[in-house]
Amino acid sequence: MIPAAFEYARAGSVQEASELLGKFGEDAKVLAGGHSLIPLMRLRLAQPSALVDINNVKELAYIARENGKLRVGALTRHVDIHNSQDVKQNLPILAEVASEVGDNQVRNMGTIGGVVAHADSAGDYPTLCVMLDAEIVTNKRRIPAHEFFQDLFTTPLENDELVCEVVFPVANGPHKYIKFRRRLFDWAIVAAAAQKTEQGWRIGLTNVGPTPVRAVAVEQALGQGASPTEAAEHASDGLNPSGDIRATPEYKKHLARVLTRRAIEQSQ
Ligand SMILES: Cc1cc2nc3c(=O)[nH]c(=O)nc-3n(C[C@H](O)[C@H](O)[C@H](O)COP(=O)(O)OP(=O)(O)OC[C@H]3O[C@@H](n4cnc5c(N)ncnc54)[C@H](O)[C@@H]3O)c2cc1C
CATH class of the missing domain: 3.30.43.10 (Uridine Diphospho-n-acetylenolpyruvylglucosamine Reductase, domain 2)
Structure with a gap:
């Protein structure tokens, strides 16, 4: 059309x-x-x-490490995030996630700022943003990720406000992002992310609600010595996903538990 x-x-x-x-x-x-x-x-x-x-706004396309943080400009394309040595050294799970977004055409054009501003519940980066306490920096303010993703396709961005960068903490310990989908380049039916940090595990879930989910109950169980299998049973605590043509709510909750266990077990 x-x-x-x-x-x-x-x-x-x-x-x-x-x-x-x-x-x-x-x-x-x-x-x-x-x-x-x-x-x-x-x-x-x-x-x-x-x-x-904004494709000519070159000041928005960069990746930089500074004071224990990884700053990614909003106009940075998925392919550049995936190929960046800075990302691979300082936050390798972000490079892994970038390689899982759509297909080559999408990765060559799509930007991290676009994914964040669009706030699709199946978007991949927002899960990392929320679980790692990233900040969304605009031309007006800094917004913690857990306040930025307010609802499906809903953010606090004002009409003349742009996402300028996403600031992640550096984390290069064991990690894994597992995306469950029927075809290779599809969006996630459900996805789970696991990242070991100096403070303990961070666990995130994609597409199990209108906004990304940080699975705090799983993190706490792991912190108290639970096995990945025991801890992952908590991945569906409090979830109320909507069903769609690809999965019922119950199946999404099942996927959340299974993928969380696998993400923890396969973290390296
Ligand atoms: C076939 C296909 C498969 C895909 N699969 C996935 C997937 O698996 N995972 C995934 O996460 N994404 C996926 N995507 C989406 C893709 O990652 C897009 O690139 C992304 O959603 C939007 O980024 P964009 O740069 O293309 O933004 P645009 O499409 O240009 O913009 C999207 C929205 O964000 C706003 N916006 C963009 N940049 C800014 C900014 N800097 N400040 C304020 N507002 C802004 C725009 O106004 C618009 O409302 C897929 C897309 C396609 C077509």
Whole structure:
């Protein structure tokens, strides 16, 4: 299908992008990799009045380690996250997750800022953001990840506010991300992430609710000496996933437990 008519402007800086968004008003949207927004526009599920293209805002494409943190600019593409030596050394689970996002075309164009701002419950990076206490930095403020993902496709971003970077803690201990899907390049039906840190295990779940889930009960059980099998039984505590064409709520809860156990056991 053909999208509804819209205005288009290309920004050269974050400030210019913010000003353009302000000028076009609340129906304007940022265009990053376009791999979520353009399909929605073609289906007319999204009909923005204007697009502000940030693909020329080079100041938003970087990966840097600083003061025990890994800073990833919003316009960094999935492929660059996957290939980055800085990511592999400082937060290898992020490189692993990047390699699991969509297919080559998606990874060549899609950006971390786009995934975070889109806030799809099946998005992969948001799970890492929440379980590792990442911060979402915008042109206006710093937002802890657990406050950023408010509901399905819902964040606190204002109309002229851009995601500028995602700041993760450095963590290079044992880790694993396991994505359960029927075909190789599909979105996760459910996914589980495990990361051992100096403070203990962090466990996260993808697509078991409207927002990413940090499985605190599993982390606590592991901290008290439970085996991966015993701890993973808590992965579905408090979950109330909605069913869809691919899985019932009960099956998603089952997957949460099984994938959590495997992610802990396979962490290296
Ligand atoms: C076939 C296919 C398979 C996919 N599989 C997966 C998958 O398995 N896992 C996964 O996580 N994703 C998957 N995706 C989505 C993909 O990762 C997209 O790249 C991502 O969701 C959006 O990033 P984008 O840069 O393309 O953003 P866009 O599509 O350009 O934008 C998405 C939304 O975010 C907003 N936005 C973008 N950047 C910013 C910013 N810096 N500040 C504020 N708002 C912003 C836009 O206005 C829009 O509302 C898939 C996509 C496709 C087409």
